[in-house]
Amino acid sequence: MGEEKIRVTRLDRIEQRALRSGWEIPEQAREQLILRQLKIALNPESSNRDATAAFKALLAAEAMSKRHDRSQQPIQHEHILLTEEQKVDRRNAELLRRIAERMPDAG
Numbered sequence: 777m778g779e780e781k782i783r784v785t786r787l788d789r790i791e792q793r794a795l796r797s798g799w800e801i802p803e804q805a806r807e808q809l810i811l812r813q814l815k816i817a818l819n820p821e822s823s824n825r826d827a828t829a830a831f832k833a834l835l836a837a838e839a840m841s842k843r844h845d846r847s848q849q850p851i852q853h854e855h856i857l858l859t860e861e862q863k864v865d866r867r868n869a870e871l872l873r874r875i876a877e878r879m880p881d882a883g
Contacts, residue, residue, distance in 0.1 A: 782819050784826040788812070792833035798840045810837060 791809050794801060801809065816822050816830035858866070 782816050782822055782826075784816060784822070784829075788816065788826075789829070792829050795833040796836040798836075810834065 792813065793799075795809065795813065813830040813833050817827050817834060819827070822830070
C-alpha cells in the first residue's frame with residue numbers, strides 16, 4: 777500500500793506563491809490550501825522539488841501568521857528616545873532644582 781502520487785499542477789504553484797507572498801486568502805480556502813501543501817510536502821512520492829516548494833510555502837505562511845498575531849497584540853511599553861539637546865535640558869533642569877532646594881527662602 778504505497779502513497780498515491782500527487783501531481784503538482786500550475787495551480788499548486790500559484791497556491792504556494794500565494795502562501796509565501798501573504799496574499800489575502802479566505803480562511804476556509806486557506807485551510808484547504810495548507811492541507812494540500814502539507815500532503816505534497818509529506819508524500820514520499822513527491823519529487824524533492826515539489827516537496828521542498830510545498831514545505832517552504834508552509835513555513836512562509838506560518839511566519840506571516842506569527843507576524844500578524846504579533847502586530848495585533850497591544851504594545852507593552854514604549855521607548856522614548858531623547859536628543860542630546862533634550863538630555864542636556866533635563867540635566868540642567870535637575871541641577872537648577874537641586875540648587876533651588878538648597879537656597880533659603882527669599883521671603
